[in-house]
Every structure is written in C-alpha cells, then in structure tokens.
Amino acid sequence: MPSGDGRSTYYVESFQRILATVVSRYGDLLRPDERAFADDVRALPLGARCLYVRLVSRQGPYFRRDDLAYPEISDLDQALGELAARGFVELDPSAAPAALLPHCLRAEIEAIARALGHRTARRTKAQSVEWLLSNCAACDLGAAVRERVRLIAPLRLEQVTLHRLLFFGNLRQDWTELVLADLGVWRYESYPLRRDLRLFPTRAAIEDALSIRRLAALARERLAAGDADRAFAAALEVARRDPPWDAGSRARADALLLEVARPLERAGRVEEAIELYGAAAAPPARERRARLLARVGRERAALALCREIASSPRDETERWFAARFEQRLRRGLGQLPPARRRYRATRPIRLRPDAERTVEELALAHFADQGRGGFHAENWLWLAIYGLAFWDLVFAPVAGAFQHPFQDRPLDLYEPSF
DSSP states (O other): OBOSOGGGGHHHHHHHHHHHHHHHHHGGGSOHHHHHHHHHHHTSOHHHHHHHHHHHTSSOSOEEGGGOOOTTBSOHHHHHHHHHHTTSEEESOOOOHHHHGGGSOHHHHHHHHHHTTOOOOSOOHHHHHHHHHHHSOHHHHHHHHHHHOOEEEEOOHHHHHHHHHHHHSSSSOOTHHHHHHHTTSSOOOOOOOOGGGOSOOSHHHHHHHHHHHHHHHHHHHHHHTTOHHHHHHHHHHHHTOSSOOOHHHHHHHHHHHHHHHHHHHHTTOHHHHHHHHHHOOSTTHHHHHHHHHHHTTOHHHHHHHHHHHHHSOSSHHHHHHHHHHHHHHHHHTTSSOOOOOOOOOOOOOOOOOOTTSOHHHHHHHHHHHTTOOOOOOTTHHHHHHHHHHTHHHHTSOOTTTOOSSOOSSOTTTTSTTO
16 A cells, blocks of 8 residues: 555646546547546556556556565555556566567576577677577567566556547646646646637547657657668658548648658658658648759759749748749749849958857947947847737637646647647
C-alpha cells in the first residue's frame, strides 16, 4: 500500500483528472473500451494505480523489476500482481530478443553467452548484443534473458496515448503540466474551453491525428538511420492518402512531406521530391516544386505552376516568389529580354573589435556618435507589444484553438489561418 499523505501521490490525481476531462469532452467519440479506461484505472488499488502512472510516465516500453523503487509504494510486488491480474502490465514479456537484450547488464550478457555455449570477446555492450543476435537462436536467447532479468511491460498504452492526445492536442506535453500549474510554477491565461470548439470534431479526425503521428515517427526514425528509401515510402502513405486528411491533420501531413522531400532534393532524387512537394499544400511546397521543375528542364510546367501560385497565393512569400520566378522563367524561354543588372551603392561601416562590448553595442555606439539613437531589443520587445495589443484576439474562443487549460498560446498561432 502507498505510504505518506496525498501529496506523495499527486501525479495520480493529475492523471485521473486528465482521463475524466477527456471523457467529459470526447465521450461521444470514444469507443466503449476507451470510455471504460478511466473507470478501470480508478478501480485499481491505490498502490497499483501509483505504479501504473509511474510506468506510463517513463520511457519504455520495458522496465527491469530491480530498477523500480518508489517510496510511496510500500509493496511493489503486490502492486505488480494487481496490475497483471487486471491487464495493465505484462510480467516477463515474450518480446523479441532484440528488444529484451539491451536491458541486460554487460555481466548478464556474458553469462547468457556462456550458458548458450559461447564466449564473448572483449566488446562493447552494443557489440555483444549484436553478436548474440547473429550467433544464437532467438528462442534460446529470449528464454535466457527471462531467466536472468525480470522485465515488465505496461499495457493499454494506446489508450494512454489517446487520452493524452485528446487532452493536450499534442504528444509533447504530459501530466507534469498539471503538477507545475498546481504548484504555481507556471501560470496560464484563463480562457473558455467549450465542447463545441474542441480540436477533434469527429472520430475520423482523431484517427487521422493518430495515423499521421505514427507515420511521422516512422519517417523520422528512418531518416535518422539514413534510410531515405523507407522514409520516402512512409511519406508516400501520407502523400497518396484517400480520402484526404482531416483539416486538423493537414498541417502535420504537410510538415512531414516537406521534411522528407528536402533530403531527397539534396540527394538529387528530384522526381521523388517533386511528388512529395506536389502532395503538400503549405508553403514553400509549390515554390520548391517550381524550382525543381525548372532545374530538370520542365520550364513550361514550372511557368504554369507560377501562374497558378500568382492567381491564388497562400501567403506573401508565395506572392513574392511567383512574381520574380515567372519573370526569370519567361526570360529563359525567350519571352522577355534579358534583365539589366542594377547596382546599388553601399557604404561599409568598420567597427573596432572590443572584448567588453557586443557587436550590437558597438553599432549603437557608432550611430550615437553621429547623433542617431537606437536600442537593442532583438524580437522579445515587439512580440511582447504585439501580445499586449492583441491579447483579447489571441485568446478569443475559436474552434480548435484551445484544447486544455495549460496553453501559453492558441494551437493555431503559427498557422496561416490564424
């Protein structure tokens, strides 16, 4: 049973508050097992509840039993037994050896190798794991790991992820937001949270949000591993989606398409990049596609795209680009005379380096000597003035803008639709 007062289990209260809020706001869009999740958690004994929230708050998906120690949970084995009996954890999970071996200590890996009739040379832990996976049968390895290391895997993680997404509208934040707000560390603006303005209006919108996050994680993992082919395959799932993405997931889909297209473009895989840019709606997708079409000799297609952009620009950068690039293409096609270069006179300013002052301070001093005042503000001053001037508009109740009470800005602040 947990020991101490309620302050030691504050994180459980925060977790349960999130689950209850999601049910109240999205209960009509949840499946029966998803709606029951909050009740199932609440029905756990307090010790088991504490342990489950601890596990799902950590980086998993597997944990060593001997790494678990929480002062507020006096009997961890009892809590584990209760969680296992109610389907919240799996004890000694039967996962692939490649997932289990990294949780072993170096001495344990060497003991496993000896037990299987092998000797490991002097290698790093990662090299020893790779050697075992290459030279030992998977079934023997899995049994050998489970014999020496007691691992635990929390279950129902999909429901945890779903509730976190529906509460925060993203997967960057977690329940620590509630704790810090309760402690007064962070203070947030007060704004209405209306059910009719919720971020996910339909079940399809929820499924789209989960799907795009899964594909984005997959593509980024493959890009980080240098596997551009498989990253492109993941991005193609996004590009060729039918029916189209929900409006709330469109921006995330565009971000993923642009993120994968850029390295393809740099690698000279122009046609693949053009396809991904063509599937994205957000700038600078059309600009990049027009530039690539011109690069591969398809100037007329690039010119048609520039005229399309000019007729319906999606932001000012597109308007500016279309006007300039169309002129360049028409000159290349012989439709306009060559441009005449115009040179602008410049007057360089030389500042003497000073270890005691920054370059901004040196520039200000230079102009002050000429009777021209100034100040150094970077961007914070202008952003602060903007925020104060338009505070009521920034925090106005708009559909999808405010999902939970712990936002320092509306979710769409940096979207073109803001």
